[in-house]
Amino acid sequence: MSEHAEAHGGSTRLYIGIWFALLALTAIEVYLGYIHLPLHLMLTLLMGISVIKAALIMAYFMHLRFERLSLFLTLVPILVLCLCLIMIFFFPDGFRMQQLRTPLG
Amino acid sequence: MSDAHAESVALSSRWAGGARPYAMGSKKLGMWLFIISDALTFSALIMAYSYVRLSSPQWPTPFPFSPAIVFSTVMTFALLSSSLTMVMAVAAAHRHDHRKAVLWLLATMACGTVFVVLHMMEWMHLIHEGLRPWTTPAQWPWPNTPLFGATFFGLTGMHMLHVTIGIIYLGIIALGFGKKKFEAEDVEVSGLYWHFVDLVWMFIFPLIYLMSIKF
Numbered sequence: 001m002s003e004h005a006e007a008h009g010g011s012t013r014l015y016i017g018i019w020f021a022l023l024a025l026t027a028i029e030v031y032l033g034y035i036h037l038p039l040h041l042m043l044t045l046l047m048g049i050s051v052i053k054a055a056l057i058m059a060y061f062m063h064l065r066f067e068r069l070s071l072f073l074t075l076v077p078i079l080v081l082c083l084c085l086i087m088i089f090f091f092p093d094g095f096r097m098q099q100l101r102t103p104l105g
Numbered sequence: 106m107s108d109a110h111a112e113s114v115a116l117s118s119r120w121a122g123g124a125r126p127y128a129m130g131s132k133k134l135g136m137w138l139f140i141i142s143d144a145l146t147f148s149a150l151i152m153a154y155s156y157v158r159l160s161s162p163q164w165p166t167p168f169p170f171s172p173a174i175v176f177s178t179v180m181t182f183a184l185l186s187s188s189l190t191m192v193m194a195v196a197a198a199h200r201h202d203h204r205k206a207v208l209w210l211l212a213t214m215a216c217g218t219v220f221v222v223l224h225m226m227e228w229m230h231l232i233h234e235g236l237r238p239w240t241t242p243a244q245w246p247w248p249n250t251p252l253f254g255a256t257f258f259g260l261t262g263m264h265m266l267h268v269t270i271g272i273i274y275l276g277i278i279a280l281g282f283g284k285k286k287f288e289a290e291d292v293e294v295s296g297l298y299w300h301f302v303d304l305v306w307m308f309i310f311p312l313i314y315l316m317s318i319k320f
Contacts, residue, residue: 010192019189026185026310030178033315034170046311053307061188061300063293071127071137078141082148086308089155 010060018060025053043090051083136294140301143267147305150263151312154256165247166317173227177314180223181306184268187216188303191296198292203283206292210279213299217272224265231257257313264309267302274298 029049032042058079059065064072127134158164168174194209235242238254247253278295281287 015189015192019185022185026181029311029315030174033174033318036320043316046315050307050311054304057300057304061192062297068128075137075141079144082144085148086151089152089159
């Protein structure tokens with residue numbers, strides 16, 4: 001790897017390492033699906049792993065870790081808001097909706 | 106104070122437009138801002154999906170581990186690998202290695218195409234069974250869940266549209282960079298878009314597929 005690429009914040013080795021980590025996390029997710037966990041536990045674990053995967057992609061593949069802090073501070077609060085939007089119906093109060101809805105039949 | 110002096114003050118100040126506050130070009134910053142707005146779009150779709158799913162008395166879980174989950178895992182693998190080839194393309198572009206950058210871009214496009222083709226095959230299979238955006242197949246054991254099709258086709262369709270646009274975008278970038286009309290920054294900006302599409306799939310795959318495994 002040339003020095004220029006190093007200055008840009010990543011080496012081939014690092015990228016392949018991140019790729020392997022993402023594949024391993026995906027394998028864990030699929031395994032969780034295979035062993036049939038309770039739905040709530042499954043969802044919590046899957047979302048936890050997905051957030052880790054998203055963070056890895058943003059930090060290394062999208063270079064955010066090597067950018068100026070001001071960019072991180074501009075972007076990440078909005079992404080946290082996005083995550084809250086996604087989770088709002090699942091966690092923590094969302095499950096209550098299952099008890100509120102009309103019974104089948 | 107003369108105009109020239111005022112201008113020089115403006116240009117030297119970080120937030121007055123002269124200096125680059127994020128230490129990056131306007132193209133890259135523009136792509137980041139687009140990604141944020143696109144993230145909100147996908148969040149809204151995922152939120153609608155979770156709301157509809159939780160407030161329905163029952164929800165179809167139509168994906169058997171084999172072949173549907175194995176199939177979508179291969180799709181995930183194709184997309185993750187395309188992200189790796191994309192960072193290689195960006196690294197090669199920054200080294201001014203035009204030939205290698207174009208080859209890596211073509212590899213990325215190939216992985217993306219594999220993803221879209223596999224996804225289309227899966228769509229065709231479900232459409233063949235009778236799944237539509239407004240109704241589920243009559244033979245499925247989950248009656249009265251018409252919104253399953255709407256959320257499934259809505260979310261995966263929006264994502265597939267992004268992948269398809271991404272493949273075209275990368276094609277244009279590969280052409281332009283190969284002819285030395287585009288700069289390394291253009292490759293990097295297209296990479297940001299591509300990784301974002303990959304990132305979105307990291308949420309759609311568990312929420313749509315792994316949460317709907319048929320046991």
